[in-house]
Amino acid sequence: xxxxxxxxxxxxxxxxxxxxxxxxxxxxxxxxxxxxxxxxxxxxxxxxxxxxxxxxxxxxxxxxxxxxxxxxxxxxxxxxxxxxxx
Numbered sequence: 001x002x003x004x005x006x007x008x009x010x011x012x013x014x015x016x017x018x019x020x021x022x023x024x025x026x027x028x029x030x031x032x033x034x035x036x037x038x039x040x041x042x043x044x045x046x047x048x049x050x051x052x053x054x055x056x057x058x059x060x061x062x063x064x065x066x067x068x069x070x071x072x073x074x075x076x077x078x079x080x081x082x083x084x085x086x
Contacts, residue, residue, distance in 0.1 A: 009053055013046045015039055020049070 008029065009022040016039050023029025036042040 009058065011046060011049060013042060016042045018042055018046045018049075 006025045008025050011018055011020045017033055017035040019031060019033045021029050021031045
C-alpha cells in the first residue's frame, strides 16, 4: 500500500468483543464485530490485530501528524485509538 491510499482502520475493545471499522477516509467505511468466549481472548485478538496493522506500516493517529489538504505525503487515518497508514 502506498502513502496515497488514504485509508482508516479503527478497533474498539468492549468486554468480550471488539468492533473494527475500516475503509477510505471520507467514507463511513465498513464495520465488523467479533465476539469471544471471554475478555482475555478478546483482548489478545485486539492486540494481535493492532500489531499486524503496525507491521504493515500503520501508525497510531494520536502520535502521528497528518497534514491537511491535497498533500499526498500525508498519513491516512487508521485507528485503534486511531492508526495511520504511512
